[in-house]
Amino acid sequence: MPNHITAIDAFLQPFSSVISSRTEAILKKERQLAKSSLYDFANGYKYFGLHPSGEDWIIREWAPNATAIILIGEFSGWTEEGQFQFDKLANGVFELKVSKQILQHTDLYKLMVHWDGGKGERIPVWANRVVQDEETKLFSAQVWQPDIQYVWQNESQRSAIEVPLIYEAHVGMATENEGVGSYSEFMTDVLPRIKEAGYNTIQLMAIQEHPYYGSFGYHVSSLFAPSSRFGTPDELRELIDVAHGMGIAVIMDIVHSHAVKNELEGIGLFDGSPYQFFHDNERREHAAWDSLCYNYARHEVLHLLLSNVKYWLEEFHFDGFRFDGVTSMLYLDHGLERSFTQYQMYYDGGQDEDAIVYLALANKLIKQCNSHAISIAEEMSGYPGLATPIEQGGLGFDFRLAMGTPDYWIKLIKEKKDEEWGVGNIFYELSNKRAEEKTISYAESHDQALVGDKTILFRLIDSDMYWAMSKTDKSLKVDRGMALHKLIRLMTFCCAGNGYLNFMGNEFGHPEWIDFPRAGNDWSYKYARRQWSLVDNKELRFEQLDAFDKAMIALQRNEQFINEPHIQCLEANEQDQVLAIRRKHLLFIFNLHPSQSYTFYGISAPAGKYNVLLNSDASSFGGFNRIDDGIDYFTRPEAQMSNRHRVHLYLPSRTVLVLKHTPPKRIF
Template structure:
């Protein structure tokens, strides 16, 4: 019996489905190994297609897969854009090839395109495997460039060891909006100005958004056009490498937010209609179009598509030293219906109804390959369907991810903030959302990510404090709305981080309650960058209360790291008190106490503890340094006492406060 069924007996009726799905993967993997020696060789398509220099032949081979095309020719500044100068020859499997001698002038930063002819006519395209593309600001058109600098980038990160990282404490970032000025930030800006902040806060991992090239800045990087090209709007490939290298030397891992769920529909710079067939990389007709995203959907059953995407993973891991991936849109990948309008309320939805077996197989190959290339890499699935086995090994019947995003957690917090006064918050509802996850499947918990910060929604800080943040964030200014907001902001983040999963994620700036939403330049805002940035001056200003939230986040992350809270077994509930809105649990040997009540401060709050001893404060959200009211002396030691052979302690449990105690 497969391990996934041993772990979840409710899956027994689907044993045949799970075994058949695994067999579908294993037979395909066996074919790959037979024909290509190994999966890692199969994923070297970027060394075969695209531009590859041959030292032996003193020239360049350019190859392109375009099975439906009638003719291809390489054009560029090196041949005066003459389509007759370098016609390509058709080889096996719909691959076209041309050799360019070094004497002909093709080299680093040569500008190139490929002219593709088919029965509809001809069109100039960017090569599918292009590694550097630049968008012209006047026309928004792209040009492709050869990227092969004379001196290769010198890495100095050999001492960085992912094995020693522990539970991921993730700082989710976007390079372009990382700066305070109204414009697009660069890799260099990020390396010099943001990485030191990450290090100071204590996060051990950054998750970079919008890495692969995309034509529309406002797509947040989710409409990718050039899968092998780091976005040039932030700088050069070497500048991205420098960013990763510096992060590693600071002890910080770098995860890439990778988009293999869909691609931009643009034809000139993207993959869409590359060979004129309309369905080369993507499914044919409506099946290949995502109406909600206005983008194209990959056909994971095609060998060349599979090799393109797998090679893309290998490329980012090896060429740029990324430490793993957060796979975007996994629900859309897995199902023919893409999760649209589907309530995943029965196991049939995971095994009987609308599952794309080719897509499942692709994800199994992807996670297997990533672990071969970098065994300790971090693989995170953004899946809202809850497919069983997402984070179990492939040979156990799973898909091989390390973590799934706890997407229900931020949705729950926003729902509470929008629809319930906090005096009506139910402790069992909060606890159930944070503790309800599949056995043996690790979760990345988060109170809010970039999704909650976009225009049309609000950050947690803005839900709590709204326009009052504009006028009452000076430390000398007393304001009840701000006091409530700061208090609950700290409680929400601490309980989410400590009880919600085995990893934690924060969208940068939200740790200090960044006051405004995200809005990229667009016609509707007169192409303004005002809301496409992070206002670090707010948290750096010692006269403002943003510093309180930043201090608390730093202390919280330090506690999670020092005591390996997220590496420990899931939190164990100790006390749930709906009357006083108190929730207490134990994790990693620490006692976490939360009082969400607006009013009830209990002077002698007694509760059971699982061990006897003297309990000291490790963290007190009511401390003055965190914007609290200093009602509890953090030097106090609580000695346990016995009643009916059970251990208890008693504390001053003040309202809207959280405490973490350690037994000594």
């Protein structure tokens, strides 16, 4: 096959048999699971859980190790007395019918699960609504069947998102108040900001229910329940619906890489056995994450997780997923003991072949649900073929996150003086990617903003952020920080593989770190929020950084340059620290030198006229207005009768110019 991954990358040819066997394992598992299609197989959420059935409710759970299951709740005084014991059916399935007169909308309930030698209260595995008692802090399932069903007003994303411009967001911390924000507040207050900023995709974090708020949503307890901290399921639907009306796609972080260890809230010991959904040996616990690892070899686990994928796409109209912790899934050691310096490390038997099969099946299912939905892998090992079609030897993700880029920027800022920043190395690091894959580039995400780390601007400016961000203040540290913040983000953006991501607030240099309420900070929400008033204040410089981000995003919207895969380095002058990049019809010229400005600096470029589209030195972006944006720049031949041309420019220190090329008219 000419497009097979081994044909694209010759270094993979020694491992072609392993790659082929993995592809065959994916197709074989699909045949085993699905009589007709994965789409029909992934209907578990329609059978299991609580559902209306005429004048009754019918509730089903799979609990093969259980000896009995009894429904308890407010209606029974939370006792096991009464006629609420499930019938045991075949294959470990339990079923109960209960009158709607007994169990009503908003009632709380749980299951008392019995097994040989013990019993325990459990939240149903397939519960689609879970709430926490404010006083006891205990979680319960809640009946959620309002009389009026939500009516969708707008279609899901039904056209392909060629270049996702992703606004990564956390609903709870999206409010300025020191508390937990809601779906409705996000819809009203934040969606218009995202629309105005020009992003075409929102990535929502922490949607699946999780008992500990500070886990950032990554210790999931209830796979099918949207977090009730933020509001009701219908309020989440409305948020997504309104975003679709704005022309914005909505994807969610989906956590299928591990699960919370909590027994009362989670599913780790649902039926009294440790191996119902997870491994029952040394592979059961993820020591680094203090969580449990799914056993992807079990058909019931595949049924659970694939049904979960379909559930969020069908019931909430999400437009795709960002799969969390893919590296941890791919390797038996979770990738913690590998340097990934050789291809052998991807094919040496240390991989979780069952997880590899699951990820590919999940990607196939996503396309069966919505052919335009996207999947993004959070994967740091560089696994070949991750974002390559399955039939070409890959796993079928649409994109992978360029996770090395933020680490590169942090290392550069921390370890190199400004005058030591090598422009050639910067270009290589930002543009280097596998030829067969699409990537989402980013300078920083939520990971770089967590407590113990710093955002780019906070790392550059540090304490001056507290007293020198007024437009009337004078601070060399702030001037440097703002200039580099703009340069770093635009360099990352113009070299983006196929998309771009920004975490909410980072576009305007949100101060400080993210720290969720915990014992160590006296359960404070001070750092688990977004201070939108800073960017709204016209007297502060945050507004100027925000304006630059809007202009950067608009550049792609207007010129569609990221759609052009070829990125050409026209100039990488290490001594002058000047970098010139050509992409499509745009010329990006960066002067990274901390003090040296250049007059009449010649850049090798295609012949023609150039006009300034974006100038980081504009006063509206917090610059010093040293460049006249209205000038037409014409190239000149390098020598008489030469076909090589140069465009000559004034390049102030720590600035970037984006020029649009107009070819010369042909004369016949």
